């Protein structure tokens with residue numbers, strides 16, 4: 001191949017493998033297998049997927065999935081009661097709709113001009129935590145410079161360590177079909193701006209039944225499964241200790257307060273099986289049923 005051919009292939013117009021239109025070098029993306037998809041078709045895709053990792057049939061399937069997401073958004077999400085953090089935002093925000101068990105990641109950056117809204121089910125979430133990014137100082141000895149802060153979300157998928165489908169089902173979790181990477185939701189980029197990340201994390205805690213006095217667990221960087229297992233473990237130990245006390249001293253030895261505590265611990269053990277998610281799974285299933293059938 002001469003140099004001319006090389007440049008023609010690199011920079012010349014190509015045909016979009018999905019819609020057949022001609023697309024120049026600035027208006028296309030290469031997909032897995034070496035074919036190209038034009039910008040117009042790409043706008044129908046999620047902003048959280050990389051087209052270079054999808055084959056042509058996978059991109060087509062993904063676009064069908066995104067059209068169904070848009071339908072779900074219009075039929076069920078727009079009219080649901082929502083909690084959005086931050087409520088007034090410059091960058092990104094998370095909008096929760098508990099009544100359908102789903103959230104949207106809102107984005108002020110319209111440069112990508114995505115045509116379909118995308119929703120995530122609560123039972124697709126594996127973990128979440130607040131993050132702060134700082135940049136190295138330009139001169140040694142100077143303090144690091146604040147870059148951004150927000151919430152990181154990990155979905156159930158390829159990168160999780162729960163390989164067994166049965167185990168996932170027991171935990172009430174579902175793999176996301178397309179998003180395989182950690183999502184960063186940027187809440188603010190200016191130091192000193194009001195920080196709403198704690199509100200969003202608190203809402204996730206509320207969804208997953210984590211009590212306020214246990215939210216410290218998140219700072220240990222545990223994922224949801226580890227947290228749940230730990231909570232169930234703590235509850236089990238507490239209950240076992242109470243049982244030993246009863247065996248030794250008789251049931252009369254238990255105060256009403258202690259009995260209530262045992263009840264609570266036993267419920268925590270039950271919840272640990274699905275993390276209290278089952279209710280949100282039912283709501284999300286009902287919303288999908290309504291929108292798609």
Ligand SMILES: [Zn+2]
Pocket residue numbers: 016017018019020021037038039040041042
């Ligand atoms: Zn196209």
